[in-house]
Amino acid sequence: MAHVLEQGDTTLTETGAAQVSGLIGSLDPRVRILAAIGFGIVVVGLSSLTALGAAMVLSAALLWASRLPLGPTLKRMAMMDGFIIFMLVLLPFSIPGDPIFTLWGVAASWQGLWRAVEIALTANAVILALMTLVGTMEPVTLGHALYKMRVPEILVHLLMFTIRYIEVLREEYLRLRGAMKVRGFRPGTNWHTYRSFGYLVGMMLVRAIERSERILGAMKCRGFSGRIYLLQNFVLTAADRRFSVLFVIAMGLLICLELVWR
Amino acid sequence: MHIVDGALSNTVVIAGAVAAAGGIAMGLRSLTLERIPTAGVLSASFFVASLIYVPVGPSSVHLIMNGLAGILLGWAAFPALFVGLVLQAIFFGFGGLTVLGVNTVNIALPAVLVGLMLRRLVASGTPTAGAIWAGIGGALAIALTTGVVAISLAASGDEFIPAAKLVFFAHIPVMVIEGLLTGFAILLARKVKPELFETAKGANA
Structure with missing residues (x-):
């Protein structure tokens, strides 16, 4: 893709x-x-x-x-x-x-x-x-519209989080791939490639989870209560x-x- | 792996939608306010993982990693993977609209099954033992997914049986690769961030 x-x-x-x-x-x-x-x-x-x-x-x-x-x-x-x-x-x-x-x-x-x-x-x-x-x-508008259409709030939250962080995590992925490349990594059909890609995915997940802990802290600090506030009314x-x-x-x-x- | 609109019979499409709704409801019940950021960021990670192409001989496959999603998220893998499929269909034109339910079940049900079966085994023992179980889970999830895809095609009409067989055999290398990568991913996560699995052991949502 x-x-x-x-x-x-x-x-x-x-x-x-x-x-x-x-x-x-x-x-x-x-x-x-x-x-x-x-x-x-x-x-x-x-x-x-x-x-x-x-x-x-x-x-x-x-x-x-x-x-x-x-x-x-x-x-x-x-x-x-x-x-x-x-x-x-x-x-x-x-x-x-x-x-x-x-x-x-x-x-x-x-x-x-x-x-x-x-x-x-x-x-x-x-x-x-x-x-x-x-x-x-706009993806965020999609989330708001779905919320207005009575899609469960938690599902909308999940959708909005995913939309928000896809780009952030893709950049992280590209950074890691760049780091692998400057160290001479060339993907092929071999054990080393699969191990490296596995570690890459693992590292992305570890960082994602650490990031989510920081996000939760930041959201709590701002009094997140699980409500969705709409910026505009349809x-x-x-x-x-x-x-x-x-x-x-x-x-x-x-x-x-x-x-x-x- | 994506099934498109118009291929499946109405019965299969409706059954898929109902099953997906049930699975998503189960998943949402396990998602407390505290777990929303983690689930959201992981959902985005799995979306990004599906953009990664891994070479296999002359060709390449893109990752699915639904076994890993199940191991990390449990039932929450259902809504998380659903969200990914929705975004793929809307913004990339992958898959279809009426088949969203079927596609969600095909990807998420194996994830949840693998998660429920192997979560504890992955989290306990030495990191290597956990990684081996995770690898088995990663391969098993793809095997189950191709199995369910084949079933949903075959249940829609006998004319799809050759296509269903093709899907299954074409995915054997994918099973091996997803197994290896899931294993290594867990090996790294177990070594780098063991506390991640402390919580997974206790809270089996």
Whole structure:
């Protein structure tokens, strides 16, 4: 997953970092989260290729509206496809049906091919909608919105802590890797590499736990009581209502497509 | 290891979501206010560990370290790993949305099982003995994870059985590596910060 990050990229943008604006960026975070979940559930239920194609178009429209950088976003999607490609390639051979061609005595079927296309479309449409609707949010805003949506407080705390410390710990990891590198460490398939990586992970954990003790002390000093104080209140605007109505209509259309073109 | 949206049957997806919700609830119950920073920082550590690539022959694998998460966090590994998967899906586009439950169970359930089984053994005895148990736990967690991934694929339809088998066999080297790394990580932690395990021995949450 490391190659998701360009040189100099931070893992997650923290508070105050440049936010992607655009049509999506101005919407209420709660609306965006609910829209993404609704979209996911509807699209996973679809099976006609026409409807799935329409869902993909809708995701692409959301991507355009969110003004996320096209290249990197599509690259991330392509990397996810890289993960599932083996499963998809096996499908035409494992689903029986009308043969397309035969490879080493195993027939590839049209039914299997369509099933693979169906899965690929679903997976890409849903993940793209999730990245454009929710991924464009500041991570801290995501935590606040989830809290407002009655996600258990402790889970939100855990999420916010994770968001806060991922970048700090990644920097620590890069420092340790740098220190290993200047001492001439070159990873390979050998005992020394695995031992060094094991010690690296162990050291990261020891430091993480020591850090968490300091954090707890600092938080107690400031009277941490486990409450989440929101810096801003979320208000539903007319634009949010318009988006919600349009989105629900779009979902309805997808379901209609599914029912008509079975 | 991530399963994507649209591949699994609805039954498996719903069962996964329900099981994940149960596991997360169990985990949250064990998280007191005092333990939130530790769990949060460890959750971030495991996220960062998943960014580390380790070479295996011509290829490389990224770490999962769910066995280690289970050993250190116990039931709290469930919400901690869930949070990591949520962030990966939202900000990196890895995995999927409706399959979050299934993916959480696939990673966190083995973690918790390994943690419950081996926590005391890892914390007691000489550091080397603890490290060996941790290594077994690290490998076992990956074996269990691939097992559950294979089951969730196979339960969704016979057409996935070849893919399920492929997942299992492709992960045998990963088991070995995760075992080795978990063992060495614990060996270092036992030597550098033994008091960490004093508390783990007592408070088996």
